[in-house]
Amino acid sequence: MPIVQLVLVDDVTSKRILICITSDGLANSAAQEAFDLALAGASFEQDISILFDGAGSRLLLPGQNAKFLGRKELQKALKAFPLYGISKLYITQKDERRFDLDINSLSQECSALNDEELSALYAGHDIVMRF
Amino acid sequence: MKFAVLIQGAPYSTQAAYSALNFCKAVLSEGHEIYRVFLYQDAVHLSTSLATPPQDEFNIYAAWTDLAREHNIDMVTCIAAAARRGLIDEREAKRHNKTHFNLAADAELSGLGQWIDAMIHADRSISFGG
Numbered sequence: 678m679p680i681v682q683l684v685l686v687d688d689v690t691s692k693r694i695l696i697c698i699t700s701d702g703l704a705n706s707a708a709q710e711a712f713d714l715a716l717a718g719a720s721f722e723q724d725i726s727i728l729f730d731g732a733g734s735r736l737l738l739p740g741q742n743a744k745f746l747g748r749k750e751l752q753k754a755l756k757a758f759p760l761y762g763i764s765k766l767y768i769t770q771k772d773e774r775r776f777d778l779d780i781n782s783l784s785q786e787c788s789a790l791n792d793e794e795l796s797a798l799y800a801g802h803d804i805v806m807r808f
Numbered sequence: 809m810k811f812a813v814l815i816q817g818a819p820y821s822t823q824a825a826y827s828a829l830n831f832c833k834a835v836l837s838e839g840h841e842i843y844r845v846f847l848y849q850d851a852v853h854l855s856t857s858l859a860t861p862p863q864d865e866f867n868i869y870a871a872w873t874d875l876a877r878e879h880n881i882d883m884v885t886c887i888a889a890a891a892r893r894g895l896i897d898e899r900e901a902k903r904h905n906k907t908h909f910n911l912a913a914d915a916e917l918s919g920l921g922q923w924i925d926a927m928i929h930a931d932r933s934i935s936f937g938g
Contacts (some may be wrong), residue, residue, distance in 0.1 A: 692927055710849050710889060717920035723928070804927055806814070807938035808849075 685752035693724045695802035698733035702751050703743060711808035712754045712802055726765040726802065727758075728795075729787070733808075734772040737783040755785050769795055809837050810843040812930035814923060817937025819868045820861075824856050824937025826869055829871055830933065831836035844882045844926040852890040855915035858885060873914055886915040 696715050702708035711727075718725045729736055736751060743750045758764070766787035773780060773789045780789050790798060799805060813832060817824025832842055847854055854872060861867050878936050890911070891900060897917055901909035913919065927933045 690928065696926065706848065706892070713888065714848075714920055714923070717922050721921060721924045725922060769894075770844055804933045808816075 690721060691724055691795070693726070693802040693803045694718055695726045695728060695798065697728045697730050697733045697805065697807045698736065700808060701732040701735040703748055704732075705713065706748075707808040708733065708751060709749050709754075711806075712751060714806070714808075715763060716754070716757070716761055719758075719763050723789060725761075725763045726767065727763065728767045728769075728798065729772075730769065731772060734768045734776060735768055737766075737768065737778070737785055737787065738780065739784040752784055753768050767798060809840045809932060810930045811840060812843050812923075812933045813845045813855065813924035814933065814935040815847050815851035815937060816849045816935060819854050819859075821850070822937050823884050824851060824869050825872065826866075828936040829868070829875065832875060832881070832934070842881050842916065843930040844884060844922065845876075846922075846926060847883070847885045848889055848922040848923065849886075849937075850893070852893055852895050855885040855890065855895055855912050856910055857912040857915075858910050859887065869912070873912070876914060883914070883916065884918045884922045885911070885915050886923075889918055890917060 696711050697707050698711045700707040715725050715727060736755070741752060758766070766785055768778065768787055768789050770789045770791050772778065780787070811830065814890060815824050815828045817829050819825040830843070832845065833849055854869065861869070865922065875881065885895070895911055896906060896909050897911040898909045900917065
């Protein structure tokens with residue numbers, strides 16, 4: 678089912694853009710293309726935040742070898758985020774429990790949000806895109 | 809009001825292109841403007857010149873071409889996503905030493921900056937198929 682998102686945008690020069698990644702980066706190219714968009718947005722000085730949601734939170738697990746599955750290694754792109762000014766990375770506390778993630782040993786520093794904080798995250802952005 | 813439309817899902821495999829088509833028709837019929845339609849991920853397949861759906865099925869390719877021509881809609885296909893999936897125009901074919909190209913005549917290849925620009929300048933941004 679297609680997910681349709683309609684959002685109000687106010688600022689004409691810089692938008693607050695939330696990119697939700699729900700794919701783990703191994704099953705398809707969605708995460709890779711989300712990363713491409715994030716880096717492009719940051720290059721155009723947009724305010725980029727990334728929510729690693731559901732299976733997408735596993736992108737942050739260190740020690741992965743995507744090339745083994747014929748996929749581009751996304752860990753390098755993750756490490757490039759700070760160079761592009763992308764520092765607002767999030768997972769949910771639900772996924773933290775569900776996938777037994779240790780927030781302190783993920784490959785990038787991120788915040789784990791509860792349901793209330795997650796709602797505020799969505800509300801605080803002009804544009805939300807899901808991959 | 810200006811709308812930016814992102815299509816992410818493949819034609820036929822998903823409803824994305826069809827839902828976006830109906831959305832754009834509704835937007836235009838209400839007197840609004842489509843700032844740009846950007847084809848990303850598997851939606852780039854909408855730009856092929858080779859698709860030939862059975863005659864008793866809805867032709868999503870022709871429907872989009874007709875709408876874009878009628879309303880002069882700026883439709884952009886992501887060049888990286890398209891090349892990755894084997895969709896190239898004549899110029900890209902020459903650049904990559906390919907003997908053929910398959911991008912539809914009306915389609916335009918460009919980068920993700922076109923979608924960023926659309927998000928910046930449109931009043932509303934909407935995505936289909938993510």
